[in-house]
Amino acid sequence: MHFAFDEHQLEFRAQLRAFAEKECTPATVREAWASPLGWSRTRWAALAEIGVVGITVPEEHGGMGLGLVDLVLLLEEAGRAGMPEPLVETAALGVPVLLDAPGVQGDALRGRWLAPVADGGAAVAVGMSSMPAVPGAIGADLLLLERDGDLHAVPAAGVALTPRPALDGSRRLAQVEWEPSPGTLVVSGFEAEGVLAGIEDRAAMGVGAVLVGVADRLVTMAARYAQERVQFGKPIGSFQAVKHHLADALVRVEFARPVVYRAAWSLSEGEPDARLHASMAKAMASEAATVAARTALQVHGAIGYTWEHDLHLWMKRAWALAAAWGDAAAHRARVLEILLARS
Amino acid sequence: MDLRFTPEQERFRAEVRAWLEANVPSPDRGTGPLPSLDTAAGFEAHRAWERTMFDARWSVVSWPEEYGGRGAGLFEWLIFEEEYYRAGAPTRVGQNGIFLLAPTLFEFGTPEQKARYLPAMASGEEIWCQGWSEPDAGSDLAAIRSRAEPGPGTGAGAGAGAGAGADAGAGNGAGNGAGSWVLNGQKTWCSRGAFADWIFGLFRSDPEAERHRGLTYFLVKMDSPGVTVRPIAQLDGETGFAEVFFEDVEVPDAQVLGAVGEGWKVAMATAGSERGLSLRSPARYTEAAARLVELYRRQAGAGPAGAARATRLADDVARAVIDAEAYRLHTYWTATRVVGGGGVGPEASMNKLFWSETDLAIHTTALDLLGDEAEMVGDDARPPQWLDGFLFALAGPIYAGTNEIQRNVVAERVLGLPRA
Numbered sequence: 171m172h173f174a175f176d177e178h179q180l181e182f183r184a185q186l187r188a189f190a191e192k193e194c195t196p197a198t199v200r201e202a203w204a205s206p207l208g209w210s211r212t213r214w215a216a217l218a219e220i221g222v223v224g225i226t227v228p229e230e231h232g233g234m235g236l237g238l239v240d241l242v243l244l245l246e247e248a249g250r251a252g253m254p255e256p257l258v259e260t261a262a263l264g265v266p267v268l269l270d271a272p273g274v275q276g277d278a279l280r281g282r283w284l285a286p287v288a289d290g291g292a293a294v295a296v297g298m299s300s301m302p303a304v305p306g307a308i309g310a311d312l313l314l315l316e317r318d319g320d321l322h323a324v325p326a327a328g329v330a331l332t333p334r335p336a337l338d339g340s341r342r343l344a345q346v347e348w349e350p351s352p353g354t355l356v357v358s359g360f361e362a363e364g365v366l367a368g369i370e371d372r373a374a375m376g377v378g379a380v381l382v383g384v385a386d387r388l389v390t391m392a393a394r395y396a397q398e399r400v401q402f403g404k405p406i407g408s409f410q411a412v413k414h415h416l417a418d419a420l421v422r423v424e425f426a427r428p429v430v431y432r433a434a435w436s437l438s439e440g441e442p443d444a445r446l447h448a449s450m451a452k453a454m455a456s457e458a459a460t461v462a463a464r465t466a467l468q469v470h471g472a473i474g475y476t477w478e479h480d481l482h483l484w485m486k487r488a489w490a491l492a493a494a495w496g497d498a499a500a501h502r503a504r505v506l507e508i509l510l511a512r513s
Numbered sequence: 514m515d516l517r518f519t520p521e522q523e524r525f526r527a528e529v530r531a532w533l534e535a536n537v538p539s540p541d542r543g544t545g546p547l548p549s550l551d552t553a554a555g556f557e558a559h560r561a562w563e564r565t566m567f568d569a570r571w572s573v574v575s576w577p578e579e580y581g582g583r584g585a586g587l588f589e590w591l592i593f594e595e596e597y598y599r600a601g602a603p604t605r606v607g608q609n610g611i612f613l614l615a616p617t618l619f620e621f622g623t624p625e626q627k628a629r630y631l632p633a634m635a636s637g638e639e640i641w642c643q644g645w646s647e648p649d650a651g652s653d654l655a656a657i658r659s660r661a662e663p664g665p666g667t668g669a670g671a672g673a674g675a676g677a678g679a680d681a682g683a684g685n686g687a688g689n690g691a692g693s694w695v696l697n698g699q700k701t702w703c704s705r706g707a708f709a710d711w712i713f714g715l716f717r718s719d720p721e722a723e724r725h726r727g728l729t730y731f732l733v734k735m736d737s738p739g740v741t742v743r744p745i746a747q748l749d750g751e752t753g754f755a756e757v758f759f760e761d762v763e764v765p766d767a768q769v770l771g772a773v774g775e776g777w778k779v780a781m782a783t784a785g786s787e788r789g790l791s792l793r794s795p796a797r798y799t800e801a802a803a804r805l806v807e808l809y810r811r812q813a814g815a816g817p818a819g820a821a822r823a824t825r826l827a828d829d830v831a832r833a834v835i836d837a838e839a840y841r842l843h844t845y846w847t848a849t850r851v852v853g854g855g856g857v858g859p860e861a862s863m864n865k866l867f868w869s870e871t872d873l874a875i876h877t878t879a880l881d882l883l884g885d886e887a888e889m890v891g892d893d894a895r896p897p898q899w900l901d902g903f904l905f906a907l908a909g910p911i912y913a914g915t916n917e918i919q920r921n922v923v924a925e926r927v928l929g930l931p932r933a
Contacts, residue, residue, distance in 0.1 A: 393928040408931040413924030428842040502831035
């Protein structure tokens, strides 16, 4: 039993944190939200340059050839930075699907897409037919789309998008019209079930990791504000009502974190309980983020309720991602279902 | 990162499991369940169980062999705990000594004190209770007023300030037996106090010093002349704790733990243990959570009323299970850091908040699932596991520093918020 990251993993996180402090400031996140794309292709290329985008792409395709345990810390960091780029969709969902895609079609997809992903020239969006709109569809170069239980890979040129503006300015939802064809089919039938379940589980873990980073940032921002804001002649952080709100939020974040890390390890190792662990991760992370958002707003008071203050960038990310790929209650229901299915 | 236990750890687990299966008091063998440990007979039955474990060297696996342990690592201890709860083994009557005092003895005790107290603690021969709170010092522990004065025929400790006191303490610690102290005052909410053999606690040794200064950590035999015990019935009607009165109780220097006047520092090391890793292993919660799922399954299939309750409570059941699992994982995470040489600081307060709230949530949900069956206190043949557990869990947010105090600690020492 060794539940810790190695020095390379921690160093990679430190590298991304240093990158984000310069290249992904709240001001640049705002710019991205106001842009047509919702995120920055320049930053995407820079992230690819330091190996982040292609972290799960094998080395022979120009990537880092690393796994989900290496990725999970970076996703948390991306959440902390409010990074608007589609890292979960591309590195945690898209690349593993491409790696597992069977047959000649799989070879063709890998040949076509892995290198562009690794060098920052392509981004992936993933859409299930149950979703009202596909996040990140606007700006995606490759869309992995499920219909009738089959999974298809459709290049951007093959889809028609109807934008559905959303609360979080980086989400860029769109309804996607497209025609399935033998040329788009990646995997079908029984085989597709496993692939789609894998997408759901990695999404639960990956979005969970981002949410932990978002929640951590929200608590940190609120704690800093509570140290500075003076009322009744004292910093408001000296009042127990404020302290206790923040302590409770921090506890939710602190205990969500190892659950998310464990899910990354289980998925990476193909553990039989990986799906259970992924759902536990998303349930904990969604709740931590919504509690942190609620607490951070209350601690900030009216200033936190403004567009001008940066707080809303993270609050909206928290709300959007808490509901994405199953909210906390949905994942709790799945956890209970899995446990009851055991004899 | 590797979340599998090693083959050696799995062998250790198998050995623990086999021994517990053969030895845990059970109705099948006519040896259990033991009567409540908060009764005189139950206390002695639990003491005998401690002895049985000690004889097989299972009572204190993480201690060095010379004191009756196995020198086992932190993860082996966690494995032992998982198996212990899985086996439904008796509550540890010696836990106040083993989990709260012993870590302090290991850190601050002299070789003579360790040799004197640890083996008898491990075997259950001497059961300890704690003497922290006083009638006017609960959450505000530094307000304690029970006092220690230099005894007849001693020069040590007289008017002990921090500096001089530390020297005197070091001298005392060597067990020269030359001097003594006289204790007066009152301790309360002393868990296991009604039947314990010894008590550990803080006394004010410097009457001029205030708050955290001038306190000294004493070890006192409960049958010392001048000690009076008044058992207090707890919420469940049994005498789980007691008030302890000290009237001119003379104790030798050798029963001072750590330096004179440094009692707060010594005691806080113990409080860290209580809130942190050592007292509340995750096994209690994961095991209760597993039983909660079984209760849910049973209620869901037990007619329309039970099924309706189960449907209403499904989300709470899942939440409790996930929180228990989160506590287990967080403990492994912390344990890995500790094994690697790291420490447990103010984050111990986050643990205490989380396990106490989780424990209460598990048991509240269980009682909700039981509906109008929940209030029945049962009989000897069918002990009310969930009701007892609920009453016990209710104490969690109060003892070892109330959760409000813990939230202050987290906010001030982890988040850096200013003190009031």
